[in-house]
Amino acid sequence: MSLQTKILKEIEKRPCRLKELKKRLGNDKKVQRTVEELVWRGMLREKDGAYFLTRTGDADKAFPCRLVKLGRRFGFASRLDGEGDIFIPGRSLLGAMPGDQVLVRLFDHPRVAGSQEGEVVSILEPHNTFVGEIVEAEGRLALKPDVSPDNLLYIKKSADGGARPGEKAAVEILERGDHHADHRAGVAMRFGSAEQAGHCIEALLYAAGLNRRFPEKVKAEARTLENATVQPAQIRGRLDLRDTPIFTIDSASTKDIDDAVSIERTAAGYRLGVHIADVSEYVKPGTALDGEAFQRGTSVYFGESVLPMLPRQLSNGICSLNPQEERLAFSCMMELDARGEIVRYAFAKTVIRSRVKGVYDEINALLAGQGNAELADKYAQVALQLPVLDELYRLRAARRKERGGLEIESDEAKIVLDANGRCVDVVCRERGRSEMIIEECMLLANQCAAKAARKAKAPFVYRVHEKPDAERLERLQTLLTACNVNVKFPPEGPAPRDFAQLLDATRGQPLERAIHTGVLRCMSKACYETAPKGHFGLALEDYAHFTSPIRRYPDLAIHRILSDLIAGASENTLKERYQDFAQAAADQSSAREVLAMQTERSATSCYKAEYMQARLGQEFEGVVSGVAAHGVYVELPNTVEGMLRTVEICQGEPVLTDGVRVSDPISGKSWALGDTVRVKVTRVDIALGNVDFALADAAE
Structure with a gap:
């Protein structure tokens, strides 16, 4: 930590006299010179012999911020009070790194009128862990951080850990200077070649604090459930649905099966059952399992891997609704009329036995009349239910269209890996009829869960999606x-x-x-809240997440609340027991969901870049998916997106028109959203998940 930062941190605690600062920090002359410089720069002010941080006056306020972006000559700090971002010139960064909590003082006269510009006056809470690629610069090892590739972190020779250029690694900043070039780091972890997506993704997980391994206490509790089976004592008091033809529908590779369905036609319409693994029976408040699940918040999926919220003994074992095995469930039983509208619903603790593990592709084939004798035999026990389920789905799809539920076309990628974990194909994941059927069944149960809690005025964790601002x-x-x-x-x-x-x-x-x-x-970004604000995108007044307690903590949280609700707990009892818990679960789950989504997105980009690495020089046809002054984004049919840099395709200064078109004033060429272009793969950065294109005709 620099002397300047130390002085500012001392004065941040309380105003200090120069004598006090010298006594605490030593080196009298250096302290005095630094204090005088800080006063001259306007960071400190002196009154009656004591030094204060400059904070008074509208133009001189200092704000706690988080540095969120760092370029070669600038940075952006996000105010912790939510009042926007502050632009910081490179000379005023004080060596701050992305993730640092900093104190920023606004400039009296920003270069752009009305904008927020300022300088870092103190680094309050440094963020010292970074991942990136080891490179050689000026004869020394350095880390090129993923979050700020333009700012190398030089590595101390005594702390290089044997790292070599071209490796993916994590470092800790050991010594901080007032400028980025003055920082010194030590290697904390080596992951392997930066040319392999798998190694880059391990670094991503490390940087995000996402651990594949569970703490020993958690593993010890999980081991007590190894090979567990449902016991007679657990069944008492539950609704016995073992004779009901219940089945699951998932991908062939799914091992954590947390939802199943049942369906029958009635005189008035339909009786639909959505049966969810009763995880709350096994993950109790106050246990190590629950504490870890709360911290993780959600399972994280990427490629063909998963970082589970719960250990495999639960997620793939006793809590997974495996076929032909007795399982404890939390069921939502719904009666729907002939138009597919919910007439009544009830929640019950149940015991079930799934008849078959349905697979999306297989059921899609059966519904399309393309099944064979083998499939007919596998699904014989639920053959009568499948067409009824499809019939109800058609009605529900019509109801969704009537109320205005949004169906946004967005392509999701399926990553195909070889035996060594390398990406060998990227294909567009298709949603068939069975995928949409299950999605609609889950929406119905989620809707009922939210409605039940709202009517009971119980503390709850709702899935909220507010209207756009x-x-x-x-x-x-x-x-x-x-x-x-x-x-x-x-x-x-x-x-x-x-x-x-x-x-x-x-x-x-x-x-x-x-x-x-x-x-x-x-x-707006969907999140978890304790107030029932509804879901704009689904056009629903009531919505929560009830159907995935194996992989989402908010679902587990509301299972606990609903369990007490159906057991007869009073409104006051529910509030006393769950008010604080619901708020904590909502806040934590929202934050962890954002982290998981960012990590999954980055991991997918690494895999896509690895796939394109083997296709350097090849040509593809794509569609312009985005435009900016610095580049034109082109998406290929397999969902891979790359960039045409305007510095390479424009002879003059590019002109951006309303965010939909980039034009070259000299050649007269332009590229607009939706245009079809033929491109050639020219550069790939697996670590950052970036793909660069050139125009195919220009590259010849």
Whole structure:
């Protein structure tokens, strides 16, 4: 830590006299010179012999921030009070690194009127762990951090851990200077070659604090459930559904099966059962298992791997609804009318025995009339239920369309790995009929869970998706106008149905990708809250996550609350027991979900880049999926996205028009959202998940 930072941290605690600072920090002359410099720079002010941080006056306030972006000559700090980001010139960063909590003082006169610009006056809480690629610079080893590739971290010779250039590694900053080049780091972990996506992903997990291994106390509790079976004492008081034809539908590789369904036609319509693994029976409050599940918040999926929220003894064992095995479940039993509308519902603790592990592709084939004798034999016990389930789904799809539920077209990638864990194919994951059937069944149960809690006024963890704010709507309106899509939203803001009509009108059109992506970016981020604010995208007043307690903590949390609710607990008892718990679960689950999504997205990008590495020089046809002044993004049919850099495709200064078109004023060429272009793969960075293209005709 630099002397300047030490002085500022001391004065941050309380105002100090120079004599005090010298006594605490030593080196009298250096302390005095540094204090004088800080006063001259406006970071400190002196009054009656004591030194204070400069904070008074509208233009001189200092704000605690988090440094969120670091370039070669600038940075951005996000204010912790949520009042936006502050631009910081490179000379004013004080060596701050991404993730540091810093104190930032706003400039009196920003270069851009109305903007927030300032300088780091103190590093309050340094973030010292970084991952990246080991490189050689000026004859020395350094780390090129993933989060700020333009700012090398030089490694002390005594702490290089045997690292070599080209390796993926994690380092800890051991000594900090006032400038980035003055920092010194030590190697904490080596992951292997940066040319392999698997190694890069291990580094991603390390940086995110996502651990494959469970703590010893957690593993010890999990081992007590190794090969566990349902005991007679556990069945007492439960609704026995073992004779009901219940079955699961998942991908062939799924091992953590947490949901099953049952269906029958009634005189008035349908009786649908959604049966969820009763994880709350095995993961009790106050246990190491529960504490770890809370901390993890969610399972993380990438490639063909998973970092589970719960150990395998639960997730793949006693809590997985494996076929022909007795399992404890929490069931939502629903009665629906002939139009597929919910008439009544009830929750019950049950014991079930799944008849068959249904597989998406197999059931899709059966529903399409393409099954063979082998499939017919496998699904014989539920053959009568499958067409009824499909019939109910068709009705529910019609009801969703009526209420304006959004169906945004977005391609999801399926990563195919070889025996060595290398990506050998990237394909667009298709959603068949059975995938949509199960999704609708889960939506119904989730809706009922939220409705039950709201009616009972119980503390709860709701899945909330609020309507878009005015700023995002304005950006979408600009995009639509630039794309010549004549849509005007009502003054009070669009309803879900307005968006649904826009999506339908552009489906199958050249601009479908651009418009659907624009609508998606316009949406607020879904999160978990304790207030029932509804789900805008699904056009539902009541919504929660009830159906995946093996892999999502909020589902486990509300299982506990609903268990007490159906057992007859009073409103006061529920509030006393769960008010604080629900809030903590909502906050933690929202934060961990964001981290998991970011990690999964980055891991997928690494795999895609690895796949494209073997295709350097090859040509592909793609569609312009995004435009910016620095580049044109092109997406291939397999969902891989790369960039055409404007510095390489434009002869003059590129002109960006309304975020939908980039033009070269000299050649007259332009590239707009939805355009089809032929590109050639020119560069790949597996560690950062980046792919660069060149125009195929220009590259010849």
